[in-house]
Amino acid sequence: MSHPESVARRMYDLVEPIGLIPYFADESDEALMALGLRNPWDAYFAGRAAPFGRSVPAEVIHAIFYNFAPGEVARHLPKVWELTTPEAALAARERGCVAGMRRILGDLADDPGVTRAGELLLKAATSAPVEGRALFAAVRTLPVPQEPVARLWHAATLLREHRGDGHTAALLTEGIGGTECHVLHALSVGIPANEFGRVWHLPAAQLAAVVDGMRDRGLIGTDDRLTDSGRATKERVEAMTDRLAEAPYNALSPSELENLAADLEPISAAIRAVIPW
DSSP, X not given: OOOOTHHHHHHHHHHHHHHTHHHHOHHHXXXXXXXXXXXXXXXXXXXXXXXXXXXXXXXXXXXXXXXXOTTTGGGTTTGGGGTSOHHHXXXXXXXXXXXXXXXXXXXXXXXXXXXXXXXXXXXXXXTSOOTTOHHHHHHHTSOOOOSHHHHHHHHHHHHHHHHHHHHHHHHHHTTOOHHHHHHHHHHHTTOOGGGSTTTTTSOHHHHHHHHHHHHHTTSBOTTSSBOHHHHHHXXXXXXXXXXXXXGGGGGSOHHHHHHHHHHHHHHHHHHHTTOOO
């Protein structure tokens, strides 16, 4: 069933807060670091790369994750698998995310809307084709949790990684590299590149080289702001990302989409209220 293109953007606004739980809820990092991991970035890479198992090289994970600077993945993989196992990391991540969601949602965590939303999100997520979407396909191989909060988080994670794989395709289509995508986003929201959370830590010369390369291509002006071409590129990336994220929701009827949105709204609002950025 076909829906207007805006469905993907509407659902992104509702699903993304749930998908972000591993990246800001302390319980997720705490559960993973209790396995013996050294720091939150160990926890990040162990939790997110675990669906691929221990044998996939860092270079492949770097390619799939796309937006990390060269060498960042290899500082953590495969070292984390000397400290724990992918299976333990997956279990800890899920356990921590459920605990974080329950803390944030309070009594809402046991509302029937959580169960209903989880079922419909899972229906959408598991309807999408996996071709060309390596991270989404890896998460699809994992068992689906039965507990309602865990099920909702798992479904949101599937859809987040599905959209992320499509976003990578959109960036590649526009010739925007992994570090460049952070610069493009930062400048699009008025943040200087050297103050943006995902790239500010890079050596100044390395980040300057990225910015200079984008300036040479006409994406950034002499004022260090996006040019008209840069803004148009960003808009095309977002529009294509939305188009590529549409497929899962074609499995839902208009009434199911409305019911899903109604159940997700209070859940997403509660989570969005505590996201620290």
